[in-house]
Amino acid sequence: xxxxxxxxxxxxxDIISAAIEVFAEIGYYRATTxxxxxxxxxxxxxxxxxxxxxxxLVETLEVSWQRILHAFQRVIDSSSPxxxxxxxxxxxxxxxxxHRSEILLQMQAQTIQDAPxxxxxxxxxxxxxxxxxxxxxxxxIADAAARTSDFLARGMLCNVAMAMEMPELMKKR
Numbered sequence: 681x682x683x684x685x686x687x688x689x690x691x692x693x694d695i696i697s698a699a700i701e702v703f704a705e706i707g708y709y710r711a712t713t714x715x716x717x718x719x720x721x722x723x724x725x726x727x728x729x730x731x732x733x734x735x736x737l738v739e740t741l742e743v744s745w746q747r748i749l750h751a752f753q754r755v756i757d758s759s760s761p762x763x764x765x766x767x768x769x770x771x772x773x774x775x776x777x778x779h780r781s782e783i784l785l786q787m788q789a790q791t792i793q794d795a796p797x798x799x800x801x802x803x804x805x806x807x808x809x810x811x812x813x814x815x816x817x818x819x820x821i822a823d824a825a826a827r828t829s830d831f832l833a834r835g836m837l838c839n840v841a842m843a844m845e846m847p848e849l850m851k852k853r
Contacts, residue, residue, distance in 0.1 A: 692730050694720045699731075700740045704781035707788060708737055738800045741789055744782035745804030751775055752811055761819035765831065768812065772835055776842050787839055808832070 698719035702711045713733050717724040731739065751774070755767035776783055789801050812831060816824035841849035 691720075691722060691726065695722070695727055695730060695736070696739055696743055699736045700743070700781050700785055703737060703740060703788070704784040708733075708792060734794060734796055737789065737792075738796050740782075740785060741797070741800040741804060744779070744786055745800075745807060747775060747779060747782065748772070748804075748808055749811060752808065752815070756811075756815045761821070764815055764819050764821070765827075768815075768831065772838065776838065780842065783839055784843060787843060805832075 695716060699711075699716045702716050702719050705711075706715075711733075713727045713731075713736070714724045716736065717727045720727070727736070730736075751771040752768055755764065755771050759767040786801070786804075789797055792798065809828060809832060813824055813828040816827050821827055837849060841847055
């Protein structure tokens with residue numbers, strides 16, 4: 681691969697990483713591509729070489745959903761059926777800790793009505809739902825669809841507890 685191509689690919693990744701942080705910190709609507717460029721230590725026109733602001737948010741969301749899907753797939757590949765759900769929980773907890781900004785970004789994006797962003801959110805959530813439901817079904821878990829729904833709902837509560845810094849929401853009684 682030519683040197684410029686590698687550099688461009690790395691810069692694209694740098695822009696996405698910077699955008700995740702900026703959007704999560706100050707919100708999509710308040711954030712500017714100039715702030716993303718500054719965080720990535722590049723010029724604003726260079727950001728526009730790759731993205732519009734909207735396409736940048738869509739790309740950051742795709743990155744965050746792929747992280748969850750890959751983590752869950754690793755659980756499926758390495759867990760016994762009786763440890764599957766616990767494995768998913770631990771994998772998600774790790775993502776919440778190590779990639780907090782991505783989760784905050786997803787939470788914000790849930791309220792954005794722009795079609796490309798809404799589609800990215802729907803697609804990501806649908807992929808996670810399908811992966812979990814299929815894994816539960818293959819593991820022989822009774823009522824896999826309801827268990828999947830409960831699992832996803834609990835994950836949303838985890839997101840709220842993390843965002844609001846209220847771990848007591850997650851304590852089992």
